Amino acid sequence: MHRPRQGNTALNVVLLLYLVGFFAPSLVSSISVSTPAELHASKGDSVTLSCTFKSTSRPTSKMTVDWSYRPQSGGPPLTFFHFSSRAFLPVDGQFAGRVQWEGIPARGEASIILINATLNDNGTYTCSVRNPPDVHGSPTSYTVLTVTPKVASIHFTDVAVLLAFVLLPSTIITLILIARILCPKKQRDQSKAYRSPIEVTEGEEYGIHPIPKEKKASCCDLYMMDSEDEEHYYEQKKRPPTDEGYAESQC
Template sequence: MSVWSPAEVSVVSGSAVSLSCSFSSSSRVTSLMSVDWKFKPQSGGPAKLFFHFSSVAYPVEDERFRGRVKWTGSPSGGDASIQLLNATQNDNGTFSCSVRNPPDIQGNTAQTVLTVTPKRVSLTLTDVGVLLVCVVGPSAVVTLLLLSRICCCSEGPPALQHHSPIEVIAGEEYFYTQTQHKHSACCCYFKDSEYDEDEYMADKLHEHTITESQC
């Protein structure tokens, strides 16, 4: 009995994978032909039988593979393959296939190392377009609003300037100086007028005194 299978098989997590097993017997295949599949985890431990076929596929009792193994072989065609559904990373390990066809029961065991890789997130063109709209759209709107506010502020009326009550604005300094000069001149004028009136009264009093003395 000769049995062979692929040395390595890779699959993405969540997908179905075919575990191929082919055989060639020196005897005609009969209903006594049987197939056994065993699994040895990548983490270590002994190989454990999880699938058996003999005329019919027996239900899988192993909790790890229950409901996930499908018989796809054809004994008459020398095919003892199975299909593993919904592969997970817990399925990483070595799968062994052995075939017996009495009286041809001496033969080798074929082994396949299965590697289950995580599912990669792929972006379609539509997904990229939606992502760009969601990210670039709001940014563009905010930019336009800021630009419109800047333009409105630059074209608006000049801001009123507030000055301190004691601050002298340009142009007021000359007016303030002239006003002070006028006030000083007025004061001086009135002072000069007061001085002239006193002298005048003094002169009058002096003349009156002289007149009386002459009399």
């Protein structure tokens, strides 16, 4: 009867060790923290350093959150924010007066806001969460922040767009009207100087053609006349003057 009792005891020990080995990891290694791998911002912006966590235990007053910063140039990390029942904001150093707590532990959020980002804020930020007894697993996570100079840009509001579409055409029309009022004579002269090839002269549309003026005789023409023509010319010269006279010789 003594031997069976020893066998039962050994079996119970094996079962106990198996149960402990099976359930123990789930009791102490169930917390996980996650953050974005990279964040980008412009100088002067407010940046949300997002951090979330998952834990099998409900957050209590023993839960803690720590944010640390390591410069882009390297060096040891510097813890600048701590939460334990309440937020402890930095009172000196690089982040003094520029950190705001945005975490909600009951929802698994441990985020902070970095106000008025500067180029000196470039670096790696680490979020660490402890929620006893869940202190193992992946209690930390990293995010790299890159701050760049702000690029000047022009933003058109709805009012500006409306004014551009209304005032610009009206201004152009007003200038055209002023130009037509100040320069009417020039426009009329140009209209008279140009005649279309299909236009008719005054009187042509009624079949009346202007009488061409008789060409006045010049000295050279008189010199080339023969004797008969010359006598005829002097007879006409002795006649009374008509509406259109003849040119007298200037030779």
